[in-house]
Amino acid sequence: MKLYLGVDLGSTTSKAVLIDEHERxxxxxxxxxxxxxxxxxxxxxxxxxxxxxxxxxxxxxxxxAPAVVEAFWLIQDLRRLERLRETCRAxxxxxxxxxxxxxxxxDLVLTRLADEADTLFSxxxxxxxxxxxxxxxxxxxxxxxxxxxxxxxxxxxxxGVYDRAILEAENEIVEIPFGEAFAAAAARxxxxxxxxxxxxxxxxxxxxxxxDLAGFVGTGYGRARLPFPRxxxxxxxxxxxxxxxxxxxxxxxxxxxxxxxxxAIQVDERGLxxxxxxxxxxxxxxxxxxxxxxxxxxxxxxxxxPMALRSKRPSRITSTCTVFAGTEVRDLLxxxxxxxxxxxxxxxxxxxxxxxxxxxxxxxxxxLTFTGGVARNPAAVAALHDxxxxxxxxxxxxxxxxxxxxxxxxxxxxxRRGVPAEDLEEAKECTGCSA
Amino acid sequence: MSNVRKxxxxxxxxxxxxxxxxxxxxxxxxxxxxxxxxxxxxxVELLAAFDVAPVYPxxxxxxxxxxxxxxxxxxxxxxxxHSEDVCSYVKCDLGMMMKGNVGPTGEALPxxxxxLLSFTGCFTFMKWFELLREQYKCEVAMLHxxxxxxxxVTPEMRAYVVEQLEREVIPKLEKVTGKKFDPDRLREQMVRxxxxxxxxxxxxxxxxxxxxxxxxxxxxxxxxxxxxxxFRGSQAACDYYAQLRAEVEExxxxxxGPITPDGPLEHEKFRLVFExxxxxxxxxxxxxxxxxxxxxxxxxxxxxxxxxxxxxxRHDPERPLESLADYCLSCYTNLSLPNRAAVLADMVKxxxxxxxxxxxxxxxxxxxxxxxxxxxxxxxxxxxxxxxxESDLVDARYYGHANIKNRVESYLQMxxxxxxGAAAPxxxxxxxxxxxx
Numbered sequence: 001m002k003l004y005l006g007v008d009l010g011s012t013t014s015k016a017v018l019i020d021e022h023e024r025x026x027x028x029x030x031x032x033x034x035x036x037x038x039x040x041x042x043x044x045x046x047x048x049x050x051x052x053x054x055x056x057x058x059x060x061x062x063x064x065a066p067a068v069v070e071a072f073w074l075i076q077d078l079r080r081l082e083r084l085r086e087t088c089r090a091x092x093x094x095x096x097x098x099x100x101x102x103x104x105x106x107d108l109v110l111t112r113l114a115d116e117a118d119t120l121f122s123x124x125x126x127x128x129x130x131x132x133x134x135x136x137x138x139x140x141x142x143x144x145x146x147x148x149x150x151x152x153x154x155x156x157x158x159x160g161v162y163d164r165a166i167l168e169a170e171n172e173i174v175e176i177p178f179g180e181a182f183a184a185a186a187a188r189x190x191x192x193x194x195x196x197x198x199x200x201x202x203x204x205x206x207x208x209x210x211x212d213l214a215g216f217v218g219t220g221y222g223r224a225r226l227p228f229p230r231x232x233x234x235x236x237x238x239x240x241x242x243x244x245x246x247x248x249x250x251x252x253x254x255x256x257x258x259x260x261x262x263x264a265i266q267v268d269e270r271g272l273x274x275x276x277x278x279x280x281x282x283x284x285x286x287x288x289x290x291x292x293x294x295x296x297x298x299x300x301x302x303x304x305x306p307m308a309l310r311s312k313r314p315s316r317i318t319s320t321c322t323v324f325a326g327t328e329v330r331d332l333l334x335x336x337x338x339x340x341x342x343x344x345x346x347x348x349x350x351x352x353x354x355x356x357x358x359x360x361x362x363x364x365x366x367x368l369t370f371t372g373g374v375a376r377n378p379a380a381v382a383a384l385h386d387x388x389x390x391x392x393x394x395x396x397x398x399x400x401x402x403x404x405x406x407x408x409x410x411x412x413x414x415x416r417r418g419v420p421a422e423d424l425e426e427a428k429e430c431t432g433c434s435a
Numbered sequence: 436m437s438n439v440r441k442x443x444x445x446x447x448x449x450x451x452x453x454x455x456x457x458x459x460x461x462x463x464x465x466x467x468x469x470x471x472x473x474x475x476x477x478x479v480e481l482l483a484a485f486d487v488a489p490v491y492p493x494x495x496x497x498x499x500x501x502x503x504x505x506x507x508x509x510x511x512x513x514x515x516x517h518s519e520d521v522c523s524y525v526k527c528d529l530g531m532m533m534k535g536n537v538g539p540t541g542e543a544l545p546x547x548x549x550x551l552l553s554f555t556g557c558f559t560f561m562k563w564f565e566l567l568r569e570q571y572k573c574e575v576a577m578l579h580x581x582x583x584x585x586x587x588v589t590p591e592m593r594a595y596v597v598e599q600l601e602r603e604v605i606p607k608l609e610k611v612t613g614k615k616f617d618p619d620r621l622r623e624q625m626v627r628x629x630x631x632x633x634x635x636x637x638x639x640x641x642x643x644x645x646x647x648x649x650x651x652x653x654x655x656x657x658x659x660x661x662x663x664x665x666f667r668g669s670q671a672a673c674d675y676y677a678q679l680r681a682e683v684e685e686x687x688x689x690x691x692g693p694i695t696p697d698g699p700l701e702h703e704k705f706r707l708v709f710e711x712x713x714x715x716x717x718x719x720x721x722x723x724x725x726x727x728x729x730x731x732x733x734x735x736x737x738x739x740x741x742x743x744x745x746x747x748x749r750h751d752p753e754r755p756l757e758s759l760a761d762y763c764l765s766c767y768t769n770l771s772l773p774n775r776a777a778v779l780a781d782m783v784k785x786x787x788x789x790x791x792x793x794x795x796x797x798x799x800x801x802x803x804x805x806x807x808x809x810x811x812x813x814x815x816x817x818x819x820x821x822x823x824x825e826s827d828l829v830d831a832r833y834y835g836h837a838n839i840k841n842r843v844e845s846y847l848q849m850x851x852x853x854x855x856g857a858a859a860p861x862x863x864x865x866x867x868x869x870x871x872x
Contacts, residue, residue: 235845238852261838270856273849275814278842280825280835360807360823418855 001026003052004215006412007041008236008405009033009222012259012287012373014040016048017408019416021214023246027052028405032131032170037225039171041218046175049211050076053178057206061199068199070122072185077121078114080132080174085110087165087172098157105153106161109143133170137162179207215415219407221260234414236407237263237276243410244369245271248398252366255354255384256406257374259287262354264361277361285353287373289325293346296326297339304343308379311344318349325349344379351383355391364388369398371406439696439719444679445657451675452498453540455665460542462488468611471547471567474741476554476580476763478604480624480668480750485612489665490544492563496527498539500715500829508534509830522798523830525563532570546571548611551604553578556769557801576607580763586774588764596760618755624668625752631662634676636744638683642733643786646703648686650693652732653722656713663741668750695726704729705847708782710736710775710809711794711802716831724836724843734782736775739767746778768801776809780816790819790850792843797827820853822846 003026008015010033018027029047033040054072058065088110092102113120113136120139140162148155176184182203186196218226219239226233236256244254245267254265262285266275279285294301315337317328325346332342358364368388374380381399388395400406462469468487472478474494482489499505508530509523515533517526531537531544538544550564550573561577568575578599581592605616638658642651649655658679666672686692692700696719707725709732714721725732734745742748743765751758763769770778783791793810795803810821824842827833 235841235848237845238848261841272852272856273845274820274853276845276849277823278838280838362811418852 001052001056001209001211002214003027003211004412004415005045005048005213005217006239006408006410006415007045007216007218007220007226007228008239008407008411009037009041009218009220009226010258010373010407011221013404014044014220014222015405015408016041016044017405017412018048018052019409019412021416023413023416025405025409025412026055028402028408030131030404032133033222036171037222038227039173041226042173046173050175050178052211053206053209054182056209057178057182057199057202060202060206061195063195067189068182068185068191071188072181074118074121075181075184075188076174076176077132077135078117079176080169081110081114081117081136083172083174084136084165084169085114087169088161091165091168092161095161101153102157102161105147105151106158109140109147109158112143112147113139133166137166177207179204182206217411217415219411221258232415234411237265237278238273239407239410239414240371241265241267241273241276241410242271242413243406243408244371244398244403246409246413247400247403247406248367248369250367250396251369251398253358253361253364253368254406255358255368255370256372257286257350257354257370257380258372259291262286262357264354264357266362275362277357279353279357285350289350290346290374290377292326293329293343296329297343305347305377305379307340308343308347309340309382311338311340313341314348315341315345317342317345347377347379348383348387350374351380351387354384355387358388359391364392364395367396367398369400369403369406371400371403373404375399375403440694440698441696442654442657442679442682442694444675444682447675447678448657448660451661451666451671456538456540456542459488459490459538459544462545468548469545470549470551470608470611471564472551473554473557473560474663475556475766475768476578477663477741478551478553478600478759478763479665480621480628480755481600481604481608481759482551483624483668484617484620485608485614487549487608487612488545490547491664492528492567493524494664495531495538495544496524496829497715499527499531500831501718502539503716504539505716505829506831522559522563523828523833524798525559525566527829528563529566532567547573549573549607550575551578551607552576553580553604554763554766554769555580556582556766557799559800574607574611576604578604578763580766580769582771583764583769583774584771586771588761592764593757593760596763597756600756600759621755622752625750625755625758627670627673628662628668628750629752631667631672631676632742632744632749634673634680635659635662638676638680639734639738639745641683641687642731644687645706645787646690646692646700647706647731647733647786648683648691648693650695650700650722650726650732651738652709652713652735653695653718653725654693655732655735655738659738659741662744693731695722697723697726700726700729700731702729703731705790705850706731706733706786706788708732708734708779708786708788708791709794710779710791711806712737712740712796712799712828713794714796714826714834715829716827717834717836720836721826721834721839724840728844728847730843730847733786733788736767736778736782739778741766743767772805772809772812776812776816779809779813783813783817783819788819789854790822790846791817792822792824792846795823795825797825797833798830799828820849 002021003018006017014031014033016029020026027048028051029044031040031043088106089103092106093099144158183200186199217232217234218228219234219236223233240254240256244251256263261279263278265273268274290304291301294304315332329342385397470482470487471490474491505527508527511530511533512526536544550567552560552564639651641648661672661675692703707730748765793806795806814821824839
């Protein structure tokens with residue numbers, strides 16, 4: 001397989017996309033961007049490669065595929081969970097004085113967690129955009145509380161063990177040989193003996209198929225940290241423009257609201273950027289702002305949008321400065337405004353700011369594609385629809401379920417189309433991208 | 436800092452500047468009257484004809500910023516009640532004054548005998564001098580310079596300014612110096628001004644060549660230093676510009692690029708025109724954002740705020756007062772937006788630029804108001820896309836390096852992609868051989 005890799009190292013999530021010579025997406029990987037950027041990129045890249053092999057194996061297998069795919073990823077999660085358990089044990093045992101009591105308790109919590117793994121990690125329960133850390137963290141918290149209530153171990157101490165262990169565990173790259181994992185998935189999915197034999201053969205065949213990375217391009221907030229040659233790095237503005245254009249070829253304007261910045265981009269009929277504007281130094285009105293507000297209100301980030309949509313009378317929020325808005329939210333709540341109204345006002349404030357950047361970049365004259373983490377927030381999407389229509393008249397606004405991969409897709413397309421051969425020669429020296 | 440590369444003329448300029456601040460420190464002792472005035476529309480030949488010492492508050496502010504001292508001065512002014520939104524040049528100057536008026540080189544600046552406001556295109560200048568008048572209780576001379584709203588200097592506008600020179604500015608100078616105005620001394624200054632102006636204009640025009648031997652923005656701010664301030668009309672300025680011209684001639688003959696702080700720029704990849712003043716607090720980093728990418732400024736509007744020499748303006752000893760009037764009226768920031776768009780478009784075309792950058796500074800409304808409109812107009816006039824970045828003059832709080840770098844890199848990659856058309860659908864893959872890195 002000759003493939004091209006695009007990596008988008010964002011401030012919140014790291015994404016990798018693999019495309020083939022016909023520019024079809026064959027694999028994707030995503031992970032939360034940890035303090036360790038290098039690991040985040042490596043995890044996303046490996047996941048994308050595994051995803052590409054899985055897609056190929058599933059294609060060869062035919063039928064029964066969704067069950068095998070789900071089982072395949074569950075096996076990966078179980079392996080991670082096992083590593084977490086080992087790390088927790090080691091961390092607890094190493095704690096002077098308390099180790100003897102903490103270690104069995106943390107083990108008990110993780111055993112219970114493992115018992116629920118099938119349900120916990122099922123695609124439906126896990127939902128889009130939740131990472132191993134999110135899924136495990138919430139359940140560990142609940143189970144630990146229950147166990148500690150009945151025992152003599154301090155809950156906070158137990159959480160301390162977990163917090164240390166998860167940092168270590170998630171910065172460790174866990175990989176099961178593809179053939180082995182696929183065979184195990186086929187067994188777990190309950191395939192007939194014949195088909196299991198066939199799946200095993202396919203798994204080992206796909207595992208042996210060499211993947212040649214014929215090109216790669218990195219982009220995103222942390223792109224300077226990528227172990228790529230200088231000419232294999234592209235600005236995320238260009239990548240988002242081209243990625244959005246590839247997903248929706250009628251796109252002429254792209255609005256990307258990510259964790260740290262907001263970009264309004266105009267592209268031409270080839271997907272080339274003709275003009276762009278982005279926010280100034282502070283991350284006002286970006287994903288981080290919503291994260292901050294979610295913390296202020298003790299809500300999950302994913303709960304903000306649906307709650308804001310329940311509002312009948314949005315509050316008027318005058319500030320998009322993250323810190324000032326936090327104060328304003330507290331003030332409004334203290335005078336009795338409803339949470340949904342305040343949240344609705346906040347979403348409108350974010351989009352008002354984005355509208356200004358859109359206007360500065362040249363306006364919305366045709367189809368607009370909305371990308372970035374904030375595009376997954378239904379209240380932000382609704383506010384954008386309202387305001388674009390009010391300012392520019394009816395316009396098609398595209399919001400793809402997979403829009404989070406837009407930048408990585410654009411990067412992969414640049415890799416496929418434009419990296420000069422001498423840079424690829426130079427890249428042979430690069431150890432960070434080995435397939 | 437010892438490994439910073441400099442042109443020999445830059446070293447000469449450093450000496451000139453040190454001499455200038457030394458002269459200011461001795462001015463009171465030598466009973467030399469002191470005049471505070473601003474760079475745009477400055478009447479330095481007239482001041483030299485009266486042998487007064489000129490002080491330029493904006494120059495002090497930018498020099499303080501380059502020495503990382505502006506932040507403390509700004510905070511001092513803000514503690515005294517000046518809003519965060521007030522021009523940072525003003526606050527830097529006021530803060531410096533509050534802390535004893537010690538100049539950028541560590542020597543004390545003398546208090547003014549006269550505040551000479553010779554350009555009113557910047558409304559902030561008036562308020563700034565009002566504050567200084569309150570502090571120093573000294574004479575003020577104000578020259579009202581009409582805005583070039585209709586896009587030209589009319590005979591009436593010129594006559595109006597000349598009349599004010601005769602009735603307001605010269606009598607005030609005579610009063611504070613006790614000397615009679617001598618038109619011949621003014622003419623002598625102007626002969627030397629003209630010579631230096633010719634050399635400077637030649638240096639800037641050299642950027643029309645490929646590769647450009649100069650950086651007309653980041654290097655350009657050094658080139659304009661002497662002529663925009665107290666040296667215009669002096670023999671020192673004539674010598675400096677002759678030396679600069681010889682250096683640039685040498686680089687031109689060798690087809691060498693400009694000297695950046697990190698050494699000569701060897702591969703000119705992008706030719707850019709710049710609009711707006713630079714950031715001074717992170718000047719070197721700001722320059723490096725461009726030079727690292729092989730981007731060279733081939734022309735800039737900021738280097739025209741103290742004289743539009745590339746566009747042909749010269750001081751004329753045959754008509755001294757009229758030419759001073761034309762000088763004040765022709766400041767770049769006194770031009771209307773359509774005129775500024777035309778100047779920028781001429782630069783983009785005349786210097787065969789790949790693009791243009793608008794650096795919008797928070798402090799300066801004279802520059803920044805209407806710059807987005809300017810961006811679109813210049814794009815229309817030239818068909819070349821512009822890039823937009825934002826920071827401030829001397830307030831480091833408004834300079835976001837990562838953000839600027841991101842925007843500039845994105846902009847330059849956009850220019851490169853458009854040049855190559857590499858992202859066109861169906862473009863061939865460029866990797867015939869398989870590579871396993």
